[in-house]
Amino acid sequence: MGVQGLADGFLAGFNTADQAVSRNRELGLRDAAQQQQIKDSERNYGLAKDQVDWRKETDDRDHKYKAQRDSASDEQWNKNYGLAQANQRTANASLGLRAEEINMRKNEFNYQRSQAERQQRMQEEMPVVQTLYKQIETTGQVDPELFGQISKDNPLNPSRFFGQEAINNVMEINQIMPKVLSGEVSYNDPKVLKAMNTVLAPHIQRNIDEVDPESGKKIKSKELGHIGISEDGKFVIPGLKVTYSDGSTANKPMTQFGSADVSDNQVAKIPIDQFMNQIRGYGQMVGQLNQPDRAKFIGSMVNPPDKAAMRQESEGYRKELLDIGKDEGKQLAALNKDGAMMDEKQLSSARQEIKNNSEQRRQQASELYGVGGGRSSQNQPGIDPAELEAFVGEYQKEFGEAPDLSSPQDQQFFIAWKQKQLQQMKEHSPSAQPGTTQSNSALDSNTAQQLRGLKRINGSIPR
Structure with a gap:
């Protein structure tokens, strides 16, 4: 029992010592592990810190590069945008100028077309005008139907x-x-x-x-x-x-x-x-x-006669006069156009023949339809060849070209010139007096001045 107790005591002591040693060893191992863990943590922290710093530096560099690139891109974009705006403004201005040019051409075309249509209408009415004026010259009467065919403008x-x-x-x-x-x-x-x-x-x-x-x-x-x-x-x-x-x-x-x-x-x-x-x-x-x-x-015109007295020629007579006037105008126009190779005597003879034929046709039409009164074609002939030759000669001398008697302007010009000639002839008509030659010379010297005046008058008449 004593030995057993001693053995148990030794065992208990050994166990206690062993446990103490084991605890110390465990504590040492635990302390070493803890120290290693601290070292690992410090190393990992350092690595993580270095990585964060590196990323920060990289991010800063990338941010600066991106900012510079964005700034350059913005600058380039602004330049391109400004250039695009300038091009757009130029295009808009060109488009505006083009549209304005088109409008101007359109207005010019419309004006020319309107003027051409109006001129065509005036030309179509010219035979009526000529017939009416001729009727006034030959009969002293006015045909209201012919008068009504002339446009107010x-x-x-x-x-x-x-x-x-x-x-x-x-x-x-x-x-x-x-x-x-x-x-x-x-x-x-x-x-x-x-x-x-x-x-x-x-x-x-x-x-x-x-x-x-x-x-x-x-x-x-x-x-x-x-x-x-x-x-x-x-x-x-x-x-x-x-x-x-x-x-x-x-x-x-x-x-x-x-x-x-x-x-x-x-x-x-x-x-x-x-x-x-x-x-x-x-x-x-x-x-x-x-x-x-x-x-x-x-x-x-001012005091028209009664209804019976206003009765004019029949429709056939009016048509006959219109046809005669058209034929006469065409023949004179063709003669003026194609008579460049003819001398003045031949031209005068040809014109006189056309006039005589037209007057003969008018006289025949008057006799056929029984129209008369007022002034007859014998008392008031159409165009005197001598007057026409004088007019053409003075016109060519003054303006360097022959008049176009198919033109309404030159026809009205000739009528006005003829009136001035008649008026001045009346003023200088003391025949068989010593001053007659001098008066006629003065009359001839004023012809060019009359032509210029009449040309100015006709040029100022609205068309």
């Missing part, structure tokens, strides 16, 4: 030049225009507007019977309602009073082409010099055409 419409009303207009113009120019009377004085309404009739009376697109009403008539002056004082801007078919009225500006088309939106501006020239030309034409030998015609 025709510059050669007789109502503009013949009659007491036209004479009164010119007298009113001569009295009132000096006051207008001095500022004493307004352009919009009723008397001025009434007189100018006749002067500007070829411009005002265009495109009657059109439909106004704004109101949908048919235009019945137009008259001058207002005269405006541009700010620089160089242009006259007419305003119109338009009367519709239902009797209503409206104030409208006079457009470039005088139409109701919506595209015709350019306000007409007449240069002040042209305006004054038209006034002077109108007054001179009225004075030239209302000569005493036309008193019968003036009377028939």
Whole structure:
């Protein structure tokens, strides 16, 4: 029992010592492991810190590079955008100029087409005008049907030049225009507007019977309602009073082409010099055409006879006169065009033959239809070859070219020249007097001056 107790005591002590040693060893191992763990943690921390620093440095470098690249890209984009805007503005400007050019060409085309159509209409009416004037010369009477076929905007419409009303207009113009120019009377004085309404009739009376697109009403008539002056004082801007078919009225500006088309939106501006020239030309034409030998015609226009007396030739006679006038005009035009190789004597003979044939046809038509009265073709022949030769010679001497008697302008020119010649012949007619030769010489020396004056007058007549 004692030995057993001793052994148990030794074993207990050994176990205790062993346990203590084991605990110390475990503590040492644990401490070593902890120290190793600390070292590993410190190493890992250092590595992680280095990696974070490296990433930070890399990110900073990448950020700076990206910022520089973005700045360069923005700068380049701004340059490209600015260049694109400049190109767009240039393209827009070019497009605007192109559109403006197209509009100008369109307006020019429309104007030329309108003028060509109007000129064609004037040319088609010319045989009627010639027939009417010829009838006045031969019979002293007016055919209302022929008169009605002449457009109101025709510059050669007789109502503009013949009659007491036209004479009164010119007298009113001569009295009132000096006051207008001095500022004493307004352009919009009723008397001025009434007189100018006749002067500007070829411009005002265009495109009657059109439909106004704004109101949908048919235009019945137009008259001058207002005269405006541009700010620089160089242009006259007419305003119109338009009367519709239902009797209503409206104030409208006079457009470039005088139409109701919506595209015709350019306000007409007449240069002040042209305006004054038209006034002077109108007054001179009225004075030239209302000569005493036309008193019968003036009377028939102002105070027409009764219905029975106004009866004119039959429809067949009117058609015959129109055909004769057309044939005569074509033959004279062809002779003027193709007669370059003929001398003056041959030309004169050919013209006289054409005139004689035409006069013979008119006389036959008058006898056939029983039309007479007034002045006959024998008492009032058409064109005297001697007068025509003198006119052509002076015209060529003054202007360097032959007149075109198929042209309405040169026909009216010849009529006015003939009237001046007759007037001056009457003034210098003391025959068998010593001063006769001197008077005739003075008359011949004034011919060129008359031609220039008449050319200016005809050039100022609106067409």
